[in-house]
Amino acid sequence: MRSLDQGLQDLLSAVNNILSVREKNRPDRGKIRRRLQAEVGAIRRAVPLTPDTIKKLAGGRPLVGVDGSVTAYGALFPHIIHLFRALASTTAQSVEEGLYLVDLFYPELEDHRQEIEEAVARAAAAGENLAPEAVLSQIVRARLAALEVRAAREALEKYRPFAVFFDGGFLRYGTLAPAQWQEYRELALARDVVSIGVIEEIGTFDLARKILAGPGASPPFTCDRDLLFGVLEPGEWLAVRGELELKKTYYTCFARPGAYPGAVAYDFFREQAHRAADFIPLLFGLTPRGGRGIPWWLDQVDRAVRISRPEMELLLATCLDRGLRERFFVPRRERRSL
Secondary structure (H helix, E strand, O other), X not given: OOOOOHHHHHHHHHHHXXXXXXXXXXXXXXXXXXXXXXXXXXXXXXXXXXXXXXXXXXXXXXXXXXXXXXXXXXOOOOOEEEEEEEEXXXXXXXXXXXXXXXXXXXXXXXXXXHHHXXXXXXXXXXXXOOOHHHHHHHHHHHHHHHHHHHHHHHHHHHHOOOEEEEXXXXXXXXXHOHHHHHHHHHHHHHOOOEXXXXXXXXXXXXXXXXXXXXXXXXXXXXXXXXXXOOOOOOOEEEEEOHHXXXXXXXXXXXXXXXXXXXXXEXXXXXXXXXXXXXXXXXXXXXXXXXOOOOOHHHHHHHHHHXXXXXXXXXXXXXXXXXXXXXXHOOOHHHHOOO
């Protein structure tokens, strides 16, 4: 076995030293909690829901979970196929019986090629040199977001839910699929369907900048995920004051629903911010105590919607001639094993 590269070991040891110093200089937990409550909002403990409370909250309607998946096949542009699948599934049936939507993007299809060319031309008109490969990456993200929103929109009509849980925050939908997201938002609000984006990996910096402000108080890239690690007790949540507006059109709060010391975040439409206190206990009750902070039903949807590599390979082997598949999509290094 080849010995470890000493140069790389030295570089990684330097990273370890930086992180160790950073942890030693971290403000103590009590101080962070006091600053959060003084400047951000109240730290509350969620009260477990009783069956009667859950029944009243649901009003006889089901809960829906929404997630999406994308898998790519191919090595070099333009011969890369992206397969998309979105799933909106209700607790009134098995997760596999939910509402599935699918899509495909391949740059050699005429409409898809035109979409890429138009995006490159718009960028050039704005003085930006955008490669087709970069445009493809943008299109893939936008298509997945739009498909998930469409699934949620159709689920409102089909299932008439009392709440819709999304796997991830709302900013992605508003940025990548603005028209579809606005349509969904208006319909959900009109029907009093509470929409919640469950964020496992918190990527914002707002709380950290506010709490750790001051010369030498914190490294410049401390994020809210780092700040909140181990700060909340299991079963606690941070009810952010509405006037702070961490996200302009959304209300975001933070929570520790289980034993894992890291926090998660929940996005609500700002018009439904007042419903957060009602739904946090439900979110906690649906989240396994020893899990990763995601409600159990949303985790089931996540598993069901994934397009696995074997499934992708089987689909392509079934639908594409072997000769064409090997010529256009299989890298040379992989052909040796075919």
